[in-house]
Amino acid sequence: MTEWDNDSNRSNLEPPSSNDTYVDVEGCPLEDRIFYESPIGIAFAVPVWEAIGTAIVLSLIIILTIVGNILVILSVFTYKPLRIVQNFFIVSLAVADLTVALLVLPFNVAYSILGRWEFGIHVCKMWLTCDVMCCTASILNLCAIALDRYWAITDPINYAQKRTLKRVLFMIAGVWMLSMLISSPPLAGWNDWPDTFHSSTPCQLTSQQGYVIYSSLGSFYIPLLIMTIVYVEIFIATRKRLRERARASKLNTAIKCQQNSSVRGDKHSPVDGESVSSDANEHHNSHQDHKGKKSKKSKKKANSETTHLTPANVAEDSFTDLHEISSNNSPDRKKRNGAKADDAGKRDDSRKEAHAPVVAIVNNATKRAVQVNQFIEEKQRISLSKERRAARTLGIIMGVFVVCWLPFFLMYVILPFCTTCCPSDKLINFITWLGYINSALNPIIYTIFNLDFRRAFKKLLHIKGTT
Template sequence: MDFFNWTEGAFDTNSSAFDSFETVKLPVSKILLTITLSVVATLTTFFNCLVITAIAVTRKLHHPANYLICSLAVTDLLVAVLVMPFSILYILKEKWVMGEVVCTIWLSVDIACCTCSILHLAMIAIDRYRAITDAVEYSRKRTGARAGAMVAVVWLLSILISLPPLMWRHYSGDAEHEDQCIIIHHHMAFTLYSTLGAFYIPLLLILILYYKIYKAAQTLYMRREASRASRHSCMTNGSMIPSSYPAGDSDADCGPRSPDPISPPEKSFSEPSTEETPRKRDRERERVQASRKVFQSKSHRQESSSESRRSQLYQGPRISGSRERKAASTLGLIIGAFVICWLPFFVKEVIVNTCSSCSTSMEMADFLTWLGYLNSLINPLIYTIFNEDFKKAFRRLVRCSHYL
């Protein structure tokens, strides 16, 4: 098909459609739906542009770990700019009016960008898993070139996954759906290849990695709390009472141990000599009782001090528990948003393309498609809102700190 002839025809089609659009009044539900989808596309564009700008202009965010976040924002921005507007027009017209060439380009961008967005989430999970389980070694390998290579791998895999279904649709010669822009094929191999590569394998990888990330973070918190407990124990047992043990007899973890409380002099409890008078024995007995009271009061003060230190020490696990809950809630948001947005769409794809008698309405197909698009709006919020550096950068950009 000649591109210039097609362009002229497309403009003619659009002008005639526009004339008919003016004469036919749209229902209120269609208008509200169009406004809602347009707001989603606008917000997706705004937030992803905000993330990209924040990383570009903030020196503190120039870190290889944020390059994947920036690439994810670019991918979601492409979804908002190149995919969502055409989908809104498609839903509004209830048929494809922009020709076969634009349909092929739109489907290519749609499948490639959505697949790339999903694979970015899997790559971010891999990056975070390596950073928390092999922090010292991976910090040396976590360079800008390595992050760029990871981004290139994600885009390459996205193209390889999205290309075969498009090629099959291009050569199928299906004439029943000439006024629609969809991919229809009834081969199990294409369905499994596209759905497994674009969603199910990344989903399994994300679930496994984030579970390991949570367990590794939990282990790190427990080790830190155990280390703090050991230091507090050493301070309580080693610094409150001076030690009289030599260095060789000290405890391996806490240093010199404090000796047992020294009892009053043995002479005080020895049998009185025959030379002592009763008055002397009475004075000696009073001194012994006084020394016992002093010793008991000192021992009571030391015990109360150690109890207070132990009570402060038990605040550590509560702090650790709050951190674990925060980490678990963050991971839950990431996984939950991803599953809720994309799982229904890919379940529908498997059912419709493998069951000849199964079908869905256009309204349900559009709803599930836009539910997946919604993930491009949620991604920049989830992956940046819990980072203080991003929040400060956003405040400086929008100059509205009391809203963030």
């Protein structure tokens, strides 16, 4: 184990070789640094066991962030239900979180274990710039997703036409350009970085007060305000729609009950009876008219052709009715009566058959109206359920985002203005990594609370089973 200190100016420090006292650039004296020899010949700022544990935990977080966000990106492009234009916001968020894991976190792991920056001033500047840019892009993408969800819920018809691929890509480009505008000023001179740089010189974000206010507002506080307002509006709009849906559901239930009672009333209504009675009366009148016409015709014929009639012809005319009334049981009479009864029955059946399609059409129309109402109700229920789940997911993402990043940005703003605030290195590292963990949690939130992402992840990972 080797121990050393430094003089009061970090910018003039040489690599660790003498015993001095660390003093922070803000004037905070830091605790004595004790460096520990390691089996690989590199001095660590923490004991070897702590360095190994830190490396394992932080490496797992990095791997989880990389794998999770790659799965999100692949899911959107390979799983058809997710291949919709609004999910490009999620792809942009995943890209931002992925760049944090690839370009920022590995250097932070090394810096935390070594306790010094060994990669030179240029890499330090680029690392800090990427840190601010990627974390800001991640936060601003969350803000863009919240706005997109807000417009989709509050103005669904108009926004569905406006939400084109061109518009979404334009918004994503705006997110990244704004992130670069927030992260690049230190490269142009708006910083308090030292002119000379050694391995023991701290590589840290500038504490220049003007830039701290500018970057914290653009990276966190303004997006936080926008997301809070938007989420409250989404909550109110969703709650209002659910109440309207509940009222519409009660109305649909009342309409269906009325329609069902109407259908039952048709089955016992006098429609069929009136129709049959009307048909019978019509048939009876028609039969009487037919008999009268036939009788008149027969009489006329009998008067004109009396000397030419035969007994057989008389039997078929009106004389038969006069002279054969008592012959109802004769075979010919039974045949004629049976034929007339069959003819009347056929006419009654034809009337009923003609009326049956009308009743069937009415009943089918009523049933179809009920089915249409049920279909619309089900579609609305599914749509509202999806919107409710999306709003809940957005709320969870926002809640996790606040928990992860608020401590860091409070510390980031307070320290440059508080000369007596001197947090320990371990506390600073913990708060910083709490912000970084947000990049690993977003894919997990999607997996837990979004059924389509869950299915896509299982498909990509070749995991079988129900969802």
